[in-house]
Amino acid sequence: MKMGRWKTLLGLAVATALTFIPTTDPAGAYQALPERPETRSVLFVGNNWEGTVDIIDPKSFTRLGQIQVIPDLKERQREILTDPVRAGYYLAIRYLVGEGHDQYVDDMFTSRNGRYLYVSRPSLADVVGIDLRTREIVWRVPMEGYRADHMAMSPDGTRLLVSDSTARKVHVIDPSEGRKVAEFESGDSPHESQYSSDGTRIFHASIGHVWSPTDRPIFDSMKGDRWFQIVDAETYQVIKRLNIGEILEDHGYENYSSAVRPMALSPDEKTVYLQLSFLHGFVEFDLENEKPLRIAHLPLSEKAKNTPREQYLLDSAHHGLAMNPRGTKLCVAGTMSNYAAIVDRKTFEYKLFPDVDKPYWATNSADGKYCFVSASGDDQVVVLDYRNEREVARIPVGDHPQRMRMGVIHRDYVGVEGSPDHFGKIVEMGSR
Template identity: 80%
Template sequence: MITALRRTGTRLAAKLAMVAVVAVFPMAGIATASQAPPERAETRSVLFVGNNWDGTADIIDPEDFTRLGRINVIPDLKERQREIATNPLALGYYLAIRQLVGEGNDQYVDDMFTSHDGRYVYVSRPSLADVVGIDLRTQEIVWRVPMEGYRSDHMAMSPDGTRLLVSDSTARKVHVIDPVEGRKVGEFQSGDSPHESNYSSDGKRIYHASIGHVWTPADQPALDSTKGDRWFQIVDAETNEVIKRLDIGEILEEHGYEGYSAAVRPMAIPPDEKSAYMQLSFFHGFVEFDLETLTPLRLAHLPVSEEAKNTPREQYLLDSAHHGLAINPEGTKLCVAGAMSNYAAIVDRETFEYKLFPNMDKPYWATNSADGQYCFVSASGDDSVVVLDYDTEQEIARIPVGNHPQRMRMGVIRHDYVEHLSGSEQDSDSCPTKSPW
């Protein structure tokens, strides 16, 4: 059973607060904080949860936390597997992704965004090295763009919904996709293992980071140079030109913070976009970084569990001490997924005081509800999504989902499509066909 505490007054206050934010920051705030497309008369807001090892996506009602449906995002799996089997290099990467990145499992869904009209969802599929557009009415693939390399990863959607960024993990680049036509229209260069991208709220800039070779065992500081190129980049979204390329580890060292990784993991951009909050490989906390002076301001050190203290760096999950960071629309609180310490935290942006939410197994992403009241945290080891209320700093619900939820994104779906969804809580679960290898 899902427990949910409904507080109409709190929700109304949150929505009024968001109106105030828009008044102060008319070009910023909403798109950056929630990354959610606007609702229209014909659409409704929903949370998409990617069940990475299942190859499914759960569609969650963000108000009562029930599952509206579950879609199969790998309906073409057998066809893709036949293609992979005939290419020895592709097969080698497929098996390596399973062992080195997927903890012994194939990775079938990493990231998802919906079209603004609620008709399509776009899904990056790491083990299949592609991105696809899926019709939410028929649940059929309408277009597919293969990667140049052998693994797809994080994505980003422009605020106007006309451009989709897809990180190509092994090709050191990010592809720019026209999601309406389902074709590549541009690219920009990255470092080793391109990872997260975020658009500025006016759509003119892209904040991007590469994380290096997180799958290697060379995790001690003395071997840091073997981890590859790890850059934080600011990119012109119109020309795809890299405006700034920074080595965050080097900058931290220059300012007296020694021994920190250069690999920027999830990041959060506040409404004024003057700074960025960055998680780093192996760091239990985050960095407050000034985007105007390009200097670190503060480091937030969050608790480390006894289990994490006794875990060698080589056994960190893909070098992730923490992996998941969101900021509320007011820009006053951050929501943190403490992956290796099995907690989530809500952190005051001004003081860095925090409240912990323990008893989560491998929390690995954090994202806001469209109205900004809630932070959703994926507990990938628990196969659940934990709902935290920013204002009251209380846990509201735990939503059971599919196998190994990671990325979650707010999206929209047409009202008339919902009735055609299968896999609701009243339906029996179904899983796609698994790998023959």
């Protein structure tokens, strides 16, 4: 069934369901945790449809292990299916957001001591803490709404943010205790959050009703509240709330969405680079003066040119953006055009890396040398070298990888470094 028809059906389903509801990287991404004598730096890859997380060595590009993050699936499903409203959302997530699949892993972060992994589970509407030694769930925090989404970890590791997709809020969790300690307001469909490098501010965006078929500019207001917010990380009060689409229009850039997708901050945190719904590229935005500086327009594939907006994957023309630690290059996931790109920050000149099937996230290695791009359609992670602007490897992972995060794991919990297991070896790309 075409995406436009699914959006229409989902809009009706959600409207019906609602009637039953009772009234270390300085370049703006998550700072990679430092290694300790007892820990090692690894890349965690969330396999959304499979319900697993792969552990990848970020230097040898080998898979060190895999974690099952839905051991309680049958229990959670029993709870969901006995509640008509929750069951309706569960099925809606499967047939639109999950493209016919349940969504079991969205985001993940680790504790500083490498002993715990924290995972948001969209279809199960919760976030869990998993003991990396026993692989057992040690705590669980349900969402108030019906879907969990992106997360963020404070630089000191004491606070975990979880976007509650249908509750218009972000939950603040103490991961050491597995309990909610605060929250802050968001718009419709809370999405991406990032902490400032000093941990005093939170940059947050909501993306509106991506399930809605009203994707044309004339119907834009029907997408709901889509805000870019700056939040005080101590009081959780909203310091600023900006409508990016309106600001763009005020500066002569018409018919752009207000929905901010992934973002990347410059090292001085004075400039932010924003991906927007339906934009094949990104916006360079001056945070101090609250105005757009430039828009980078990247290529569309022939398939993307001939794809109606209503059939875009969750309104995502591009979904995945990172910046190297020096702040000189950006790494872009060109979702609807099936490529990754490295873009010069000064000139916006770019190099494309084709044949990346449905890329949906980009993140840096802890040393900032590589950008990892998830190829969700190929079940691979593509490794790009920032300095040489070349593809160096493709790593086989589980079913439908999306979010990836650098973290640490206790050395006793993984196998011998550089020893690929039965899952398969990396695909070397040589000098490509």
